[in-house]
Amino acid sequence: MALLFSSKNDDPERWRDVLAQELPDLDFRIWTPGGENIGDPADIEFALVWGPKKGALKAFPNLKAILSLGAGVDHLDGKDLPEGIPVARLVDPGLTRGMREYVIYWTIHYHRRFGEYAAATAAKTWQQLPQADTCNRRVGIMGLGMLGADAAMHLTALQFDVAGWSRSPKTIPGVTCYNGDDGLADFLGHTEILVCLLPLTPETTGIINTKTLAQLPEGAAIINAARGPHVVDDDLIQALDSGHIQGATLDVFHIEPLPSDHAFWDHPKINLTPHAASITTPETAVLPVAQNIRRVLAGQTPEPLVDMDAGY
Known part of the structure; x- marks a missing residue:
């Protein structure tokens, strides 16, 4: 079970540490600007992202869910996402x-x-x-x-x-x-x-x-x-x-x-203020993220599910 992490604003090491406590078997892979070091794309089942490169998530044939690192999803464009993959925003x-x-x-x-x-x-x-x-x-x-x-x-x-x-x-x-x-x-x-x-x-x-x-x-x-x-x-x-x-x-x-x-x-x-009204903190946000991963693995839909056509 591999998760792809992609964000310019969030600390991947903090996320790796807190997710390891909730999901010890999770294979945490960090997306670098060139896409190196993520291993076999077929391994990726989850994407935890903020502002991924356009079209990049279409490269993972076994992707099960896209999880936003923030409450908003305007950093995602439905046209650039793999068809039929559920998107959930963060409720932290x-x-x-x-x-x-x-x-x-x-x-x-x-x-x-x-x-x-x-x-x-x-x-x-x-x-x-x-x-x-x-x-x-x-x-x-x-x-x-x-x-x-x-x-x-x-x-x-x-x-x-x-x-x-x-x-x-x-x-x-x-x-x-x-x-x-x-x-x-x-x-x-x-x-x-x-x-x-x-x-x-x-x-x-x-x-x-x-x-x-x-x-x-x-x-x-x-x-x-x-x-x-x-x-x-x-x-x-x-x-x-x-x-x-x-x-x-x-x-x-x-x-x-x-x-x-x-x-x-x-x-x-x-x-x-510099986009600091409320900042995602891995230590509090990890629980809803982990719950959504467990939910998807159990055959359920991640929550709250985003209607990408509506934008929320």
């Missing part, structure tokens, strides 16, 4: 906790006006600012998958007024749920702090643009921890410069690392 409790922390931190940052206090401190100005109660602060989560639903429920526990928007109808206790194109404008009109946790699909690419930004209330804030292409960069900068949007926190970008000459770096209303 550590990844979920990390995203929850990030969303709560930056939501509170805008809710409590900590950016303004930081500026006042730099200017040696002592001034208390008006403060709203959480129950009167409207937070909107775009994307109600596992990460979005978890963030929404924990913000609700902090007594924020939480709404969510997704492509298909969802029901989450304590969260006002909107869906589809018809519900988007109402959702945005309700939202003072917008959190994007959408999957990246052709339908969601560029969803944060001049039109949707204008539908947010004056002084709204943006938190994007999903994917860079959800945002039309120039439209966001224009909305910030006009004052309609008070600030943005961005963890993801069209090009990563963010080019040094990008306007985001120097914009006074933008907070940047």
